[in-house]
Amino acid sequence: MQFNIKLKIIILVIALTSFTACKDGFNYKTSVIYKAEASNLTVHLEASGFILHGHDLDDDGRVEGYMVSPKLEDTIYIQANENELFLSSNKNNKLKKYSSDFKSVSIKHYLNAINYKDYNAEELIELENVIKATAYGAKGTYINGQTNLIKVLKVDFNTY
Numbered sequence: 373m374q375f376n377i378k379l380k381i382i383i384l385v386i387a388l389t390s391f392t393a394c395k396d397g398f399n400y401k402t403s404v405i406y407k408a409e410a411s412n413l414t415v416h417l418e419a420s421g422f423i424l425h426g427h428d429l430d431d432d433g434r435v436e437g438y439m440v441s442p443k444l445e446d447t448i449y450i451q452a453n454e455n456e457l458f459l460s461s462n463k464n465n466k467l468k469k470y471s472s473d474f475k476s477v478s479i480k481h482y483l484n485a486i487n488y489k490d491y492n493a494e495e496l497i498e499l500e501n502v503i504k505a506t507a508y509g510a511k512g513t514y515i516n517g518q519t520n521l522i523k524v525l526k527v528d529f530n531t532y
Contacts, residue, residue, distance in 0.1 A: 397424040398531045400509050405525040408499050410492035414525075415439045415499065417450065419506045419513070433507035439479075443490060448482065453507045457500055495521040 402419040417437035421430040432453075439448040439459075451458040459482045479496045483489075498521045505512040510529040514522070 397422055397427070400430070401530045401532075402506060402510060402513050403526070403528040404506060404513055406499065406502055406514075406519075407523040407525050408492070408495045408521070409523055410495050410521070411441075411499075412443055412490065413439055413441045413499070415450070415503065417503065417506050419509065421507070421509060423509050428511045429508040430512075433509055433512075435503060435507045437503075441488075444486075444488065450503060452503050454504050454512075457503060492521070498522050 399422050400420065402417075404417045404419075406415045406417070407413070408415070415437060416439075417435050419433055419435045421433035423430050435450065435452040437450045439450060446461045449460045449462075451460075457477065457479070459477060459479070479500055480491070480493060483491055483496075498519060502514045502519060502522050505514060510531075513527060513529070514524060515527050516524045518524075
């Protein structure tokens, strides 16, 4: 009888330990630089979040960064998740108008608003997808050989 009670306690401890271990996971921080060569845009991104044990992707990741070009008067700041892209600027009033609404907007729409027409539309679509995917963590971040039009300049993954 005493043996059954000890066995039940051991099974309960193992079950509780397994259950709580499933809730564990790891934090990540990703730093990437992408180049849209035809559009003359360089994007620097930092993504961070938490990936649950047993998962490959972060369901709630966020990306922050900026986009620059020698042809732009100002830096365009980026905030994104896997579904939305928010862009803003400090200097350009047209960009401030869009950022004050804080609505998800396409890079193409943003560049048109500041009369930046020297871009490749297909490249901008892929760039948006690459930015949003970075919010998923390391397995969502594009690396060399995974893009058609966007050049991957740097990728650093850290977990802790």
